[in-house]
Amino acid sequence: MKEKATSFDIAYLAGVSQSTVSRALRNSPQVNKETRDKVHAIARQLNYKVDKNASNLRKQRSSTLALLLFEDPTTDESLINPFFLSMLGSITRACAQRGQDLLVSFQQLSDDWHADYEDTKKADGIILLGYGDYEDYEEKLNKLLAQETHFVCWGADVEGHPDFTIRSNNRQGGRLAGEHLLALGHKRFAFIGNASAGSPEFNQRFLGFCDALQDAGIDRAAILQYNAISTEQAGQLAVHNLLESGQPVDAIFCASDLIAIGVMQGIQQQGLRIPDNIAVMGFDDIPVASYTTPPLSTIQQDTSLAGEMLVENLLRLVNNQPIETNQIEPKIVIRTSCGTASKG
Amino acid sequence: MKEKATSFDIAYLAGVSQSTVSRALRNSPQVNKETRDKVHAIARQLNYKVDKNASNLRKQRSSTLALLLFEDPTTDESLINPFFLSMLGSITRACAQRGQDLLVSFQQLSDDWHADYEDTKKADGIILLGYGDYEDYEEKLNKLLAQETHFVCWGADVEGHPDFTIRSNNRQGGRLAGEHLLALGHKRFAFIGNASAGSPEFNQRFLGFCDALQDAGIDRAAILQYNAISTEQAGQLAVHNLLESGQPVDAIFCASDLIAIGVMQGIQQQGLRIPDNIAVMGFDDIPVASYTTPPLSTIQQDTSLAGEMLVENLLRLVNNQPIETNQIEPKIVIRTSCGTASKG
Numbered sequence: 001m002k003e004k005a006t007s008f009d010i011a012y013l014a015g016v017s018q019s020t021v022s023r024a025l026r027n028s029p030q031v032n033k034e035t036r037d038k039v040h041a042i043a044r045q046l047n048y049k050v051d052k053n054a055s056n057l058r059k060q061r062s063s064t065l066a067l068l069l070f071e072d073p074t075t076d077e078s079l080i081n082p083f084f085l086s087m088l089g090s091i092t093r094a095c096a097q098r099g100q101d102l103l104v105s106f107q108q109l110s111d112d113w114h115a116d117y118e119d120t121k122k123a124d125g126i127i128l129l130g131y132g133d134y135e136d137y138e139e140k141l142n143k144l145l146a147q148e149t150h151f152v153c154w155g156a157d158v159e160g161h162p163d164f165t166i167r168s169n170n171r172q173g174g175r176l177a178g179e180h181l182l183a184l185g186h187k188r189f190a191f192i193g194n195a196s197a198g199s200p201e202f203n204q205r206f207l208g209f210c211d212a213l214q215d216a217g218i219d220r221a222a223i224l225q226y227n228a229i230s231t232e233q234a235g236q237l238a239v240h241n242l243l244e245s246g247q248p249v250d251a252i253f254c255a256s257d258l259i260a261i262g263v264m265q266g267i268q269q270q271g272l273r274i275p276d277n278i279a280v281m282g283f284d285d286i287p288v289a290s291y292t293t294p295p296l297s298t299i300q301q302d303t304s305l306a307g308e309m310l311v312e313n314l315l316r317l318v319n320n321q322p323i324e325t326n327q328i329e330p331k332i333v334i335r336t337s338c339g340t341a342s343k344g
Numbered sequence: 345m346k347e348k349a350t351s352f353d354i355a356y357l358a359g360v361s362q363s364t365v366s367r368a369l370r371n372s373p374q375v376n377k378e379t380r381d382k383v384h385a386i387a388r389q390l391n392y393k394v395d396k397n398a399s400n401l402r403k404q405r406s407s408t409l410a411l412l413l414f415e416d417p418t419t420d421e422s423l424i425n426p427f428f429l430s431m432l433g434s435i436t437r438a439c440a441q442r443g444q445d446l447l448v449s450f451q452q453l454s455d456d457w458h459a460d461y462e463d464t465k466k467a468d469g470i471i472l473l474g475y476g477d478y479e480d481y482e483e484k485l486n487k488l489l490a491q492e493t494h495f496v497c498w499g500a501d502v503e504g505h506p507d508f509t510i511r512s513n514n515r516q517g518g519r520l521a522g523e524h525l526l527a528l529g530h531k532r533f534a535f536i537g538n539a540s541a542g543s544p545e546f547n548q549r550f551l552g553f554c555d556a557l558q559d560a561g562i563d564r565a566a567i568l569q570y571n572a573i574s575t576e577q578a579g580q581l582a583v584h585n586l587l588e589s590g591q592p593v594d595a596i597f598c599a600s601d602l603i604a605i606g607v608m609q610g611i612q613q614q615g616l617r618i619p620d621n622i623a624v625m626g627f628d629d630i631p632v633a634s635y636t637t638p639p640l641s642t643i644q645q646d647t648s649l650a651g652e653m654l655v656e657n658l659l660r661l662v663n664n665q666p667i668e669t670n671q672i673e674p675k676i677v678i679r680t681s682c683g684t685a686s687k688g
Contacts, residue, residue, distance in 0.1 A: 064447070082631065085429055085430070086429070088429070088432060088433065088436070089429045089432065092413070092432070092448050092450060093450060095448075095450075096449065101447055101448070102447070102448045102449070103445055104436050104439075104445070104446045104447075104448055105440065105445045105446070106437060106439075122408075122445075287426065287632055288631055288635050291635035291636050291637075293637060
């Protein structure tokens with residue numbers, strides 16, 4: 001036989017359909033052993049080579065990953081959280097580096113996305129990125145698991161959940177913030193950000209902060225905590241309430257840089273100086289953080305690495321390989337908003 | 345007839361195939377008039393309603409738009425231009441508002457994207473966004489036109505090109521910058537940014553700047569110009585060369601905010617003050633611009649509106665409607681980097 005053998009040649013000789021041939025060559029259990037053996041024997045005889053591209057097509061791989069963005073509906077509609085936007089950029093780039101297209105779709109928590117992607121051939125797997133209330137979409141995550149959709153999720157380390165969550169070590173990040181503020185001699189602390197099960201990332205930052213202070217003999221009851229979602233406005237409002245309360249404070253750890261920027265504005269509007277009167281620490285290291293006055297000390301989440309890890313791990317799941325690493329370690333970035341020398 | 349009529353019922357009664365029925369109901373010229381009339385008559389008789397969703401499927405609409413991002417390969421690989429990133433965010437959002445998914449793909453200028461999307465059913469149309477050298481991809485744009493791909497492009501108003509380019513009025517933006525610097529009493533001007541056919545957007549900003557100065561009697565030959573691509577590093581290097589040259593300058597208009605940030609750093613490293621010694625003006629209004637020291641006066645491109653206009657116009661093309669508006673007007677944002685009162 002001079003021409004290159006095709007799966008149709010094998011199908012003809014084996015007396016089965018071409019789709020049975022491709023299934024048999026993939027050792028699919030849908031084909032009985034007798035037929036599988038027969039097909040393999042003929043394939044060897046014809047010196048048949050599987051065309052990888054065609055094989056991908058048969059497996060209906062789209063070489064496309066889907067990114068579902070969940071927006072906090074409470075924030076200004078014309079803005080995207082800068083941490084989000086940075087992740088969108090790094091995920092896009094990580095996909096490009098791995099030959100994947102990225103299908104981006106904004107979602108509402110109420111949408112039927114969990115069902116929508118079940119049988120679609122649009123994407124091989126899903127990345128979920130969002131800051132909504134975690135408790136609201138836990139049920140949908142469980143449905144995705146049940147229907148064996150390949151997916152990863154950027155978020156918090158929630159107890160009892162398997163490896164699909166790729167995350168920062170938020171608790172360690174909170175600890176780093178606390179240790180830094182203690183080392184600078186600060187004594188009266190506040191945390192601004194939602195700290196509850198509905199915001200598990202913020203909550204873990206708060207718990208890590210408490211860990212560090214507790215190790216220094218400061219009781220959790222002595223740490224002031226004011227709620228805020230991740231916006232400048234929320235930060236400004238929260239610090240206003242904190243200062244109005246008259247409770248003394250000399251260092252504030254904010255659950256995000258956006259909150260910290262609002263907190264700095266609120267403090268400066270009261271005629272107080274940063275860090276001389278109050279130190280302010282952020283979390284994220286968004287691009288703006290190095291340009292604020294004073295430049296913001298913060299806990300960095302490496303969005304570039306995070307994007308790579310999401311894409312890499314999703315591709316592992318798509319290829320039926322286990323996830324090996326699902327946590328990135330935060331890093332402290334010291335600028336001047338917390339002071340530079342110990343207050344003694 | 346009690347059940348809802350389907351196109352199969354019409355096909356059966358008309359004695360034609362179901363696909364002929366759908367074509368006839370869309371008044372396709374592929375079906376002769378006699379058959380079209382017959383099909384329409386039966387459809388009326390059966391009180392048949394076209395199912396819009398099914399109709400979309402037949403036209404093979406994917407409800408997906410593709411965004412091809414072209415990155416300037418000369419910039420740091422781990423960074424995305426913040427103007428780009430902001431556009432990515434606003435395009436994603438504009439798609440969501442119109443029920444479209446967005447397929448994002450990073451491209452190299454060397455890639456065969458013009459051919460790749462010709463017959464694909466992945467997307468109904470393409471948005472091109474990039475800062476590469478325009479002359480390098482003009483040929484590919486012409487191929488897209490020739491193969492009747494629906495596409496729009498963010499970029500410059502290049503002579504002889506039809507409506508597919510959605511753009512800022514860059515020349516008017518340059519004029520606004522020049523008029524503002526003149527009104528503040530500045531007299532010796534420089535422009536930092538590439539000003540050639542390969543960078544038509546920057547070039548038009550430069551030309552608009554020259555227009556304003558020329559109206560005030562300042563000859564174009566008197567305006568210093570230093571090349572820079574859109575990075576902080578390039579801005580810093582260019583202003584270093586400008587200051588080294590010893591030529592007097594009291595106001596610098598930069599082709600982008602990234603360049604302006606580098607220029608401000610370069611000026612401050614020489615111990616000079618902004619705006620007292622040298623005024624600095626940017627272009628874009630990226631988020632960081634309001635946080636620099638001093639806050640950067642700049643020409644704003646409304647990325648939210650730009651994203652909407654790209655998506656809206658692409659959908660018009662997909663639906664065979666003409667583009668009506670393809671230009672957004674820039675707006676000056678006055679902060680303090682150019683001074684606030686006239687130097688007289």
